[in-house]
Amino acid sequence: ATTATTATRDADDVRALVRWCVERGARGSGLTVALETGAGAGRGLEATRALRAGEGVLELKLASGIVDDAKGHPESARDAMKEAPWGVRLACRLLQEKKLGEGSAYAAYARTLPERVPTSPIHYDEKAIADVQYPPAMSEIREMQAACRKWHETLREKAPEALGDAYFDYEAFANAVGxxxxxxxxxxxxEDNAGYFRVLLPLADMLNHGGDIVTSLTRDETTGELTDMTTAATDNIAWSTLDAEEGVIQFAATRDIEEGEEALMSYGERSNDHFLIYYGFAPDNNPHDDCVLFSNLEHAMVWHSVAHPELWDGPEGEIREKAANAAYDEVTKALEAEGSADAKLAAAEPRLKALGAGRIDARLLSAFAAMYAGTEASGDINGPICGDELKFARADIAARCEQLLAQMPTSLAEDVDALRSGACVDDAERVRFIYRACKKKILHETLDYFKIAQ
Structure with missing residues (x-):
C-alpha cells in the first residue's frame, strides 16, 4: 500500500474508534488525534483550542478498554492466567480479541493498535542486547525474553485457547506482549493503590510521554558540589479522577495548553531502564535516570577488598565490614525517616547507584568512608568520619566509574557522534544509543565531580 493509502486507512480507523468510544459513553473537548506528532513519536493527541489548567478534556468508560480481568479469558484458561504476569495476561486478551476479528466487541479499538513495537527489547537479538552495553539492563532484557518464551510454551500446554491465533506463532505472542x-x-x-488494576484504554493510550527534564544546575564554585538542580515537567495532561463505582476515568489539563500543542502525560518518574524495557524508548534528559555501581553492599565490599587487599588482611577486615554495615544501616534508616517517595524507594533498593550531575547514593559514600574510619585499634565501628575518609571514599567511587566506562565497548563521544550524524540504521538502534549514552553521561558526571572533590 502507498503511504497515502495507509494514511487514509489510519484516519478512517481513528474516526471509527472515536465514534465507537462515544457510543460507549466517552466524552471530551479540546483534543484531537494527530496521526503524526512533531516529536516523531507516531500518533498522539493535540489541543484543538486553548485549554486552561484543570479543564477536563477526556472522560472514558473503563469498560471501553481491555481490562486485566480473569473473567475476560476463556473459563478453561483462567487458572493458568492467575499465575501469569500481567503483560502475558493482557497480551492474551488482545490476541483473543484479534482472533474474533470484526466479531470482537473491541474490533474498532484493536484495528488502531500496532501489530508490533519495533523498538521494544522483547524483539532484541543477541547483537542488539550487546548493543545496550549496560549489564543490568542486558540481564533484565534476557530475563524478560526468557519469561516470554516460557509462558508461550506453558500456555500452549496448559491453556492453548488463551493464545488466540498465536499457538504456533511465538512472534505474534511476543508482538502482543510488546x-x-x-x-x-x-x-x-x-491513593493507597487499593483496587489497583491494569487496562488498555482507547484514545488515552495515544497520549505520549512528557517527563521531567533538567533545566539548570548550580554548583559550589570551590568544591564543585551540586547545590541545586532545577527540573521542569513537560507533561500537561493527567488522569484527574476515577469513579470506580461508575467505572469512569477522567483526564484534565495540568497547566494551560496552547492550541496545536501536543497533549503529553507522564509515564512516571522512572529511570531510563523502565522506559527502554517496557516502552521501547529512552528520554535523553531524564533527572530520574541512574546507573548501578554495585548490585548491593556486599558487592561493594568485595570490590573494595579486591581494589585494596592490603586494607582487608587480618582482623581489620572484619572491623571494616562491621563499620560499613553500620554506616549503611544508619543512612538507610535516615532515608526511611525522611518520608519522601524518592527516599523510601532508595531505602528499599539494594542496588547502589550514581544518579547524574555528580549525585551518588548516600549509603555507598557513607559505607566506603566508614571502611576507613572504623579501623581504630579499639575496633570502634562508629568512629567519626573525617575529611580523609571521605576523600578516600570519593576516590573509590571515581575508580569504579572509570572501571565501568572502560568495560563499555564505545565511548560517550562516539555514541554522541553516531546520534548526531544519523549513523543509526533504525529507530531501535537509535534508542539503544541514546540509552547507553545517558548511562555513560551519568558515570562521567560522577567521575568528574568525585575527582574534583578528592
Missing part, C-alpha cells in the same frame, strides 16, 4: 507493555495504564481506585 504492545501491551508499551500502552497499558495502571489504575488505582484510591
Amino acid at each position: 504492545v501491551v507493555h508499551s500502552r497499558t495504564y495502571g489504575v488505582a481506585s484510591a
Whole structure:
C-alpha cells in the first residue's frame, strides 16, 4: 500500500474508534488525534483550542478498554492466567480479541493498535542486547525474553485457547506482549493503590510521554558540589479522577495548553531502564535516570577488598565490614525517616547507584568512608568520619566509574557522534544509543565531580 493509502486507512480507523468510544459513553473537548506528532513519536493527541489548567478534556468508560480481568479469558484458561504476569495476561486478551476479528466487541479499538513495537527489547537479538552495553539492563532484557518464551510454551500446554491465533506463532505472542507493555495504564481506585488494576484504554493510550527534564544546575564554585538542580515537567495532561463505582476515568489539563500543542502525560518518574524495557524508548534528559555501581553492599565490599587487599588482611577486615554495615544501616534508616517517595524507594533498593550531575547514593559514600574510619585499634565501628575518609571514599567511587566506562565497548563521544550524524540504521538502534549514552553521561558526571572533590 502507498503511504497515502495507509494514511487514509489510519484516519478512517481513528474516526471509527472515536465514534465507537462515544457510543460507549466517552466524552471530551479540546483534543484531537494527530496521526503524526512533531516529536516523531507516531500518533498522539493535540489541543484543538486553548485549554486552561484543570479543564477536563477526556472522560472514558473503563469498560471501553481491555481490562486485566480473569473473567475476560476463556473459563478453561483462567487458572493458568492467575499465575501469569500481567503483560502475558493482557497480551492474551488482545490476541483473543484479534482472533474474533470484526466479531470482537473491541474490533474498532484493536484495528488502531500496532501489530508490533519495533523498538521494544522483547524483539532484541543477541547483537542488539550487546548493543545496550549496560549489564543490568542486558540481564533484565534476557530475563524478560526468557519469561516470554516460557509462558508461550506453558500456555500452549496448559491453556492453548488463551493464545488466540498465536499457538504456533511465538512472534505474534511476543508482538502482543510488546504492545501491551508499551500502552497499558495502571489504575488505582484510591491513593493507597487499593483496587489497583491494569487496562488498555482507547484514545488515552495515544497520549505520549512528557517527563521531567533538567533545566539548570548550580554548583559550589570551590568544591564543585551540586547545590541545586532545577527540573521542569513537560507533561500537561493527567488522569484527574476515577469513579470506580461508575467505572469512569477522567483526564484534565495540568497547566494551560496552547492550541496545536501536543497533549503529553507522564509515564512516571522512572529511570531510563523502565522506559527502554517496557516502552521501547529512552528520554535523553531524564533527572530520574541512574546507573548501578554495585548490585548491593556486599558487592561493594568485595570490590573494595579486591581494589585494596592490603586494607582487608587480618582482623581489620572484619572491623571494616562491621563499620560499613553500620554506616549503611544508619543512612538507610535516615532515608526511611525522611518520608519522601524518592527516599523510601532508595531505602528499599539494594542496588547502589550514581544518579547524574555528580549525585551518588548516600549509603555507598557513607559505607566506603566508614571502611576507613572504623579501623581504630579499639575496633570502634562508629568512629567519626573525617575529611580523609571521605576523600578516600570519593576516590573509590571515581575508580569504579572509570572501571565501568572502560568495560563499555564505545565511548560517550562516539555514541554522541553516531546520534548526531544519523549513523543509526533504525529507530531501535537509535534508542539503544541514546540509552547507553545517558548511562555513560551519568558515570562521567560522577567521575568528574568525585575527582574534583578528592
